[in-house]
Amino acid sequence: MTRLAELAESRELLANLTLRELRGRYKRSVLGWGWSLLNPLTAIATYWVVFGVFLKVEPPVGHPSGLHNYALFLVCALLPWTFFQSAVESSPETLISNGNLIKKVYFPREILVISASTSILVTFLVESTVLLVLLLIAGNMVLPWIPVLILLIAIEYLLVLGLALILSVCNVYFRDVKHFVSLALRILFYAVPVVYPVTLVPEHKTILGIDLPLRTLYQINPLVPLVDCFRSVLYDLRFPDLGQLAYVTGWAVALLALGWWVFSRLEPRLAEEV
Amino acid sequence: MSAAVGVTDVSKRYRLYHERNQSLKASVMRGRRAKYEEFWALRDVSLEVPEGTAFGLIGENGSGKSTLLKCMARILRPDSGRIATEGKVSALLELGAGFHPELSGRENVYLNGSILGLGKRELRSRFDDIVGFAGLEQFIDAPVKNYSSGMYVRLGFSVAINVDPDILLIDEVLAVGDAEFQRRCGDKFAELRSQGKTIVIVTHALSTVKEMCDGAALLEHGHLIEVGDAHDVVDRYLGDVFAPADGAGATTASNVERVELLDAAGRPASGLRTGDPVTLRFHYAIPDTLHEPVLSASIHHLDGLEVARPSVRVEAAGGPRGCVDLHIERFPLLSGTYDVTAALTSAGAPIGVPDRAHALRITVDRGADADSHGVVALDGRWETVTNEVAP
Numbered sequence: 001m002t003r004l005a006e007l008a009e010s011r012e013l014l015a016n017l018t019l020r021e022l023r024g025r026y027k028r029s030v031l032g033w034g035w036s037l038l039n040p041l042t043a044i045a046t047y048w049v050v051f052g053v054f055l056k057v058e059p060p061v062g063h064p065s066g067l068h069n070y071a072l073f074l075v076c077a078l079l080p081w082t083f084f085q086s087a088v089e090s091s092p093e094t095l096i097s098n099g100n101l102i103k104k105v106y107f108p109r110e111i112l113v114i115s116a117s118t119s120i121l122v123t124f125l126v127e128s129t130v131l132l133v134l135l136l137i138a139g140n141m142v143l144p145w146i147p148v149l150i151l152l153i154a155i156e157y158l159l160v161l162g163l164a165l166i167l168s169v170c171n172v173y174f175r176d177v178k179h180f181v182s183l184a185l186r187i188l189f190y191a192v193p194v195v196y197p198v199t200l201v202p203e204h205k206t207i208l209g210i211d212l213p214l215r216t217l218y219q220i221n222p223l224v225p226l227v228d229c230f231r232s233v234l235y236d237l238r239f240p241d242l243g244q245l246a247y248v249t250g251w252a253v254a255l256l257a258l259g260w261w262v263f264s265r266l267e268p269r270l271a272e273e274v
Numbered sequence: 275m276s277a278a279v280g281v282t283d284v285s286k287r288y289r290l291y292h293e294r295n296q297s298l299k300a301s302v303m304r305g306r307r308a309k310y311e312e313f314w315a316l317r318d319v320s321l322e323v324p325e326g327t328a329f330g331l332i333g334e335n336g337s338g339k340s341t342l343l344k345c346m347a348r349i350l351r352p353d354s355g356r357i358a359t360e361g362k363v364s365a366l367l368e369l370g371a372g373f374h375p376e377l378s379g380r381e382n383v384y385l386n387g388s389i390l391g392l393g394k395r396e397l398r399s400r401f402d403d404i405v406g407f408a409g410l411e412q413f414i415d416a417p418v419k420n421y422s423s424g425m426y427v428r429l430g431f432s433v434a435i436n437v438d439p440d441i442l443l444i445d446e447v448l449a450v451g452d453a454e455f456q457r458r459c460g461d462k463f464a465e466l467r468s469q470g471k472t473i474v475i476v477t478h479a480l481s482t483v484k485e486m487c488d489g490a491a492l493l494e495h496g497h498l499i500e501v502g503d504a505h506d507v508v509d510r511y512l513g514d515v516f517a518p519a520d521g522a523g524a525t526t527a528s529n530v531e532r533v534e535l536l537d538a539a540g541r542p543a544s545g546l547r548t549g550d551p552v553t554l555r556f557h558y559a560i561p562d563t564l565h566e567p568v569l570s571a572s573i574h575h576l577d578g579l580e581v582a583r584p585s586v587r588v589e590a591a592g593g594p595r596g597c598v599d600l601h602i603e604r605f606p607l608l609s610g611t612y613d614v615t616a617a618l619t620s621a622g623a624p625i626g627v628p629d630r631a632h633a634l635r636i637t638v639d640r641g642a643d644a645d646s647h648g649v650v651a652l653d654g655r656w657e658t659v660t661n662e663v664a665p
């Protein structure tokens with residue numbers, strides 16, 4: 001509990017470190033903050049051309065919104081995925097790249113991980129605002145759904161934070177974590193319904209004579225229901241499935257607790273290992 | 275007076291990795307984690323730093339000074355033992371205490387201040403003091419990566435002391451600043467101490483320790499060798515470093531075979547007091563190669579200061595061996611430990627650094643009416659001026 005109190009006292013430091021991340025990120029680049037919009041725009045354009053135009057993935061019609069647009073269907077899931085992916089992918093480096101600080105000053109070390117995740121959250125929030133505007137232009141009245149959207153973002157943030165705590169501290173002791181993570185993320189992208197709708201995954205499939213409930217297995221991955229929830233709110237304009245919401249929340253809380261525990265176990269020797 | 279920092283039986287162990295698994299390939303090839311050996315950087319160290327004093331940590335490279343300081347700063351956690359600190363701790367360790375090179379000095383002051391625990395409002399009100407003390411008004415908006423190492427340290431130091439700590443921990447950084455900055459630091463330390471703040475400083479500048487610190491601790495290979503009055507601890511350390519060779523230091527290299535200390539009656543003496551009459555006797559052997567030989571003696575204070583270098587022309591009268599006395603009526607050096615070395619050289623030739631491992635070590639005790647500070651007794655005479663007209 002003293003750790004929590006200490007953490008609470010370091011709010012200001014958290015804010016400053018987050019600002020440092022944000023300021024440092026685009027320092028000395030000509031486009032500066034433009035990059036944080038240009039990056040997702042490029043991704044959207046690429047996926048839209050490949051999957052929407054070439055492969056002609058048929059987006060479902062939003063219910064009850066009636067929206068029928070592959071690009072928007074894509075973006076509603078791509079943004080939460082990008083948040084997850086960039087936060088998790090950068091997390092193994094968080095402590096190591098701040099080694100200088102860890103070796104020379106005392107402060108609760110979690111702050112570094114929290115501020116790194118938070119700075120990426122800020123980018124995500126900016127992108128989400130742009131998305132809301134696009135949805136409004138397309139005729140989707142998302143404004144009343146903003147509170148639910150914020151709830152979803154908060155849940156995803158906790159999930160990301162839990163993972164980041166684990167990955168950041170493990171990578172200090174075992175530097176392969178970083179490589180493993182980027183490999184896993186590349187596979188995970190296609191295992192989450194970002195560029196295609198969930199309905200594309202068959203309910204059942206017989207593999208080697210065994211009848212597998214493929215859709216159910218597929219949905220064990222908490223990112224699947226999470227992305228689905230985002231889509232329900234933004235694309236369909238409907239409250240997410242409560243079962244899914246509870247399931248994802250459970251994961252987020254469990255990962256955060258695990259992350260906290262792992263971090264406090266491995267944290268004491270950080271200053272000499274980074 | 276209570277202890278500001280209490281260190282009780284602290285041990286700290288490091289892991290020395292032979293080869294770290296840093297890539298996937300290396301770890302797949304070798305299996306799980308890298309192998310390591312354990313290494314004790316601190317072993318059962320106990321000491322107390324009294325509140326409101328300046329305390330020095332000294333010892334050779336790798337003796338564990340920085341490790342101990344980092345334990346005090348809570349950056350490292352000891353494997354066993356306890357460290358209790360009383361009040362707010364601010365640490366300045368080595369260069370650049372967590373500056374971000376791309377950010378400007380101004381941004382870094384705010385960032386660093388909040389890392390050290392200052393609120394935004396406090397920082398804003400102290401900002402001018404911080405920059406003023408560092409003397410970097412002109413450069414405060416330039417990115418710190420363009421700072422010189424001295425400027426880096428000045429800014430870091432300035433933030434660290436303006437945090438208003440109760441305990442200030444400093445590792446080896448002050449030497450980088452220029453003379454002017456060091457003077458300002460000295461003043462600042464005096465000010466902090468008069469406010470009852472505690473300072474712990476790690477340094478190799480032993481004269482600084484003697485000048486500034488009340489107490490000191492000597493570490494060697496992670497063990498605490500001595501703790502106590504700064505002067506005594508520094509002398510002990512210097513005594514270890516420049517220990518005379520076995521055999522009571524009576525032999526010197528370079529053709530001077532022996533140096534003796536004799537008292538007024540001509541008997542060998544082991545020690546003396548300021549103001550005593552003494553004789554230094556040098557036994558030498560002149561080699562054939564040396565023409566117009568000159569015997570130069572050198573007296574060093576343990577700190578390394580050479581206090582005198584008397585010399586004399588010597589003759590090879592009866593044979594190559596000879597003996598010359600230096601009579602000193604009132605020995606002028608104040609209490610302390612001194613090394614006497616001597617060498618024969620040709621007249622006019624430069625004298626190399628005397629090898630202090632072969633010195634005669636003499637210990638001078640405080641004489642009856644000698645001063646307690648300084649190096650020499652001036653033997654002056656005070657007189658009250660009575661007929662001077664006041665301006």
Ligand SMILES: Nc1ncnc2c1ncn2[C@@H]1O[C@H](COP(=O)(O)OP(=O)(O)OP(=O)(O)O)[C@@H](O)[C@H]1O
Nearest residue numbers: 272288289290315334335336337338339340341342
């Ligand atoms: N992170 C580390 N991992 C392994 N060994 C370390 C680590 N840090 C220090 N050591 C070892 O611990 C010992 C003590 O180091 P420390 O830095 O405390 O020495 P020091 O007394 O400050 O020396 P110096 O005068 O050179 O600054 C050294 O032998 C050093 O090699």
Ligand SMILES: [Mg+2]
Nearest residue numbers: 339340341446
């Ligand atoms: Mg050191």
